[in-house]
Amino acid sequence: xxxLLEWDAGxxxxxQENMRTDLMTTIMKGITxxxxxxxxxxxxxxxxxxxxxxxxxGAMSVLSLIITFVTVNLGIKNIVARTRPYxxxxxxxxxxxxxxxxxxxxxxxxxxxxxxxxLLVMLPxxxxxxxxxxxxxxxxxxxxxxxxxxxxxxxxxxxxxxIAFISMFIVNKICDKWHKRNKALEEAEATEQMD
Numbered sequence: 001x002x003x004l005l006e007w008d009a010g011x012x013x014x015x016q017e018n019m020r021t022d023l024m025t026t027i028m029k030g031i032t033x034x035x036x037x038x039x040x041x042x043x044x045x046x047x048x049x050x051x052x053x054x055x056x057x058g059a060m061s062v063l064s065l066i067i068t069f070v071t072v073n074l075g076i077k078n079i080v081a082r083t084r085p086y087x088x089x090x091x092x093x094x095x096x097x098x099x100x101x102x103x104x105x106x107x108x109x110x111x112x113x114x115x116x117x118x119l120l121v122m123l124p125x126x127x128x129x130x131x132x133x134x135x136x137x138x139x140x141x142x143x144x145x146x147x148x149x150x151x152x153x154x155x156x157x158x159x160x161x162x163i164a165f166i167s168m169f170i171v172n173k174i175c176d177k178w179h180k181r182n183k184a185l186e187e188a189e190a191t192e193q194m195d
Contacts, residue, residue, distance in 0.1 A: 008149040009089045015143055016092060024144070025095060031134070032096065032141040035108040041065055041115040044131070056175060057122045064114035064167040068160060072110045076159075077102045086146050095145040106148045106156035109139035113160025118168060 034040040045065060048058030082104035086094035101107070116135030120128040139157055142148040148156075 004151065008085070008151055009092075011150045012085055012089060012092055012143060012146060016146065019144065028137075028141040028144040029096060031137050032108065032145055032147075034134075035112060035138050035141075038065060038069070038111045040134075041111050044115060044119070054123070056171060057118065060118045060122065060164075060167045060171045061115045063171060064118055064160075064164050065111060067163045067167060068107075068110050068114040071163065072105055072107050072156070072159060073101070076105060077107065080104045082149075082152070084147060085149050092146050094147060096147065099147050103148055104152045104155060105159055106139065106142050106152040108142050109148070109153045109156030110160040110163070112138040113157050114163045114167070117161050117164035121164075121168065 041061070042065065045058050045061035048054040048061055050058070081102050084094075084099055084103045086092050112135035116132045120132040122128070123131075139153050142153055143150060
């Protein structure tokens with residue numbers, strides 16, 4: 001466990017010393033703020049729900065967000081209760097305001113991948129790929145600004161990805177049952193009209 005903590009700290013300090021520039025800091029702060037409260041992902045899910053052609057993808061996104069929030073924000077974070085890295089690692093500078101919740105896993109990363117993976121799989125590449133790239137950048141931004149350990153982000157990415165596939169499976173099953181039910185009703189009505 002000690003070696004893992006050393007690796008976590010080493011990666012964050014390396015990013016701080018080698019990757020931070022004024023321009024990158026402005027960009028990374030902006031990207032990370034898009035994920036505050038899940039605002040970007042909620043907005044995307046709502047837009048997809050409103051548009052008829054993408055309603056199913058919107059439902060998958062909403063379900064992903066709900067499962068992620070309950071699992072990560074209400075569950076795992078409070079059970080593990082890991083302290084934020086900037087409070088533990090000597091010399092690590094946090095670039096944003098102090099965070100009010102625990103560190104493990106990264107909620108920003110989990111939500112970004114919960115929706116990003118759904119959209120990557122379900123939307124045409126010209127939409128899915130750019131959104132997925134934003135998901136990757138959002139996960140990286142959490143390391144860049146110093147509010148998560150690499151293992152927090154890795155766990156968030158994995159959980160978000162798993163939840164995305166679970167959500168797609170559930171919504172597809174519900175839609176299949178709905179279509180079968182509607183088809184059966186239509187056939188029953190057609191039979192009645194013929195009688």
